Amino acid sequence: MDGQNICKLLPDFKLRDYIQSYTFINIPYEQASQLDFWVMPASHSRMIFFLGEASLQKIDGKFERIESNGLSGFYSMPHLFVPTQSLQQVIIQFTPWGVQPLLDFPLSDITDTRADLQFIFKSGMDKLRSGLLAASDTNERKRILDAFFVDQYRKTKAIDQRIKALVQNIGGKHGNISLDQLSRNAFLGERTIQRIVHSAIGINYKFFTKLIRLEYVRALLGKNEYSLHEVALKAGYFDQAHFIHEFQSVYGESPRAFHKRQNNQMWNQVESKEPRQQ
Structure with a gap:
């Protein structure tokens, strides 16, 4: 697979206490359909924006359609996702303490599952997704994400240093x-x-x-x-x-x-x- 289909960028300097990276994935279905997209347990959580068709996730032996953008909790086991079309998404990878300030519930509540971003952010998701879709390139998408998260973290309490x-x-x-x-x-x-x-x-x-x-x-x-x-x-x-x-x-x-x-x-x-x- 061409590594150019995966682009990982650092966030704005003001966000690096909270966000490690943005990963932009754009893989044609001919390639994506041949891949096992296993997401591994990690010491950080991830937020995923689907810019193309939804994927399928294997849950309790059955594949379920993932319709919405979501925040994954910490995983205690690998999770399998299968593209239904081309794989177009943005993965926001947080520092270990980067997500909890955005939530009004413990992240442990969604271990091995996910929360809809509409539930977390209440508003602004439609505008954010349409902006990401309309962006002309990856750098513009990165600037849109920076602006969104700077605004979100401005509303949070300071973390315990x-x-x-x-x-x-x-x-x-x-x-x-x-x-x-x-x-x-x-x-x-x-x-x-x-x-x-x-x-x-x-x-x-x-x-x-x-x-x-x-x-x-x-x-x-x-x-x-x-x-x-x-x-x-x-x-x-x-x-x-x-x-x-x-x-x-x-x-x-x-x-x-x-x-x-x-x-x-x-x-x-x-x-x-x-x-x-x-």
């Missing part, structure tokens, strides 16, 4: 850090950390660290440089059996089978592509 240091600490250990150790590193009580994480990110500490740890595992597997034993050790698992069990509990298959099936699939390109400045 302690969450940034906590996430940096957790990420520095690739999720392999106990609450007790983080408490000592951050000079904060364990209950305080749990409250900050849940309030700022929307999910509990244990789930968040697990997502970061498994992101690291997928990155190690993708390098094709390490044995499963080495991956388990680098990710901090005390033995390979424990590593395989936890991986299988999320992805439904062994690390080896998962890596073989996922290799060269589209979501790898979406996730691995580095955002660029406009």
